[in-house]
Amino acid sequence: MTGPTDLLDIDDLLTDEELATREAVRGFVDEHIRPNIAQWYDKAHFPTEIIPELGRLGLLGMIYQGYGCPGRGAVEYGLAALELEAGDSGLRTFVSVQGSLAMSAIYKFGSEEQKNEYLPRMAKGELVGCFGLTEPTAGSDPGSMKTFARRDGDDWVIDGAKRWIGLASIAGIAVIWAMTDEGVRGFVVPTDTPGFTATPIEPKMSMRASIQCDITLDGVRLPASAQLPEARGLKAPFSCLNEARYGIAWGVLGAARDSYLTALTYAQERVQFGRPIAGFQLTQAKLADMAVKITQGQLVALRLGRLKEQGKIQPHHISVGKLANTRDAIAIAREARTILGGNGVSADYSPLRHANNLESVRTYEGTDEVHTLVLGRHITGLEAFR
Incomplete structure (x- = not known):
């Protein structure tokens, strides 16, 4: 960069x-x-x-x-x-x-x-997969999931529903998390299995160039070999979520950078009162603040990456990156839109699209509130989720 x-x-x-x-x-x-x-x-x-x-x-x-x-x-x-x-x-x-x-x-x-x-x-890219954890009534609290897998002889039978599942309607397989008599377990479900239905959620005001779906599981019968043998308890899906959260800490900086550079270019070309608006103090203050936040976010993300490569990364490290960088990216996209004035609501410019998308990114893989509580638990040693 x-x-x-x-x-x-x-x-x-x-x-x-x-x-x-x-x-x-x-x-x-x-x-x-x-x-x-x-x-x-x-x-x-x-x-x-x-x-x-x-x-x-x-x-x-x-x-x-x-x-x-x-x-x-x-x-x-x-x-x-x-x-x-x-x-x-x-x-x-x-x-x-x-x-x-x-x-x-x-x-x-x-x-x-x-x-x-x-x-x-x-x-x-020959086979697309999706990841079914979130449910209509279980988002931040996946431990309350109602999807249930029961044994029937050597088979498993799954009933339940998932919501906001990315890629589900184009996926060939779905990793489905379900409660069992032995706790939470994971299953690899071919999406052509009878009883599996994925329906895209429409219309959306965010993430429009992406796919999120409702999934219903109605008596989905699977052989024993479909179970992920090493996945036991919620720690298994949480470890996958942390992989995604790590990528988000980096990814949102791209949306922020693109918004900022769009605003910078516009400000250098847009003339008002006889000069480019980039020459006015208020515009420069906005641009400087955005650049500082992007620079800070890069340092946070790079530190996370080096910790991950050293095998030292911890969940609270990832929460710092996901919370701070996403929050700053949204602020940058919104501020960049203000520099564009009325033209900022046109599809010709990216900041408002990025801001709308980032509202989803801010919510999925842990809301601001969840990551704040993760950090609060790390700082105080006290659980405050309930």
Whole structure:
């Protein structure tokens, strides 16, 4: 991130390999996403044709080793998430749902048979996965989920409902979390299994170039081999959520950067009272504040990446990044819109689209309130969720 969004020469802290990955993804976004995203957003269209290209770029299951996965570093993944979200949050969300959630669950908790069957195709983008945890009445409190899996001979039978499940209507498999007589367990469910239905949620005012669905599970019968054998209790899905939250801490900076640069360019070209509005003190104050927040966010994200690569990252570290960077990104997108004036509500400019998307990002993978309480528990040692 050179120039007006890198006030502290943060690029000097990145390796040549990390910089090369960033440039490759940035080039993909510039060529394939930017020319089309306004229309995709307006028409609520998710471009499935880009999925194989995301696989060829090595962005699906990016940090995992073996099973056809790219095996890249955590900072490389973060930079890729940032560049994708500079195009649109919904497109970064695809990579997050596929890699950080669905592939993560199979990679961490699946059998060797499950890993070999699914992960290579998912890494190539040949098979799309989704992650079914949130329910109509269980969002921040997944322990209250009502979806239930019961044993019937050697089979499992699942009944229940999930909501706001990304990619479900185009997925070939769904990782479904359900309560059992033995606690929460995870299952890999082929989406063509009788009783499984995914319905896109429409209309939406956010994440329009993405897919989120309601899922119903009506007597979905699965063989014993569908269970993720190492997934026991809520710690299993939470560990996957932390993978996604890590990517969000990076990704939202892309939306913030794109909003800021859009406003900066506009301010340098827009003439009022005989001069570019970038020459007025109030505009410069807004631009300087945005640049400082983006720089701070980069340092937080990079620190998280290095901790992750060292195997030292903890949940409260990730909560700092998800909470602070998302909150600042929304503020930046909204402030950037004000510099654009009335033109800022036009689809020709990105900040309002980014701000709308970031309202969803702020909510999913842990609301501000949840991450605040995670940090409060870490600071005080006292549980305040109930």
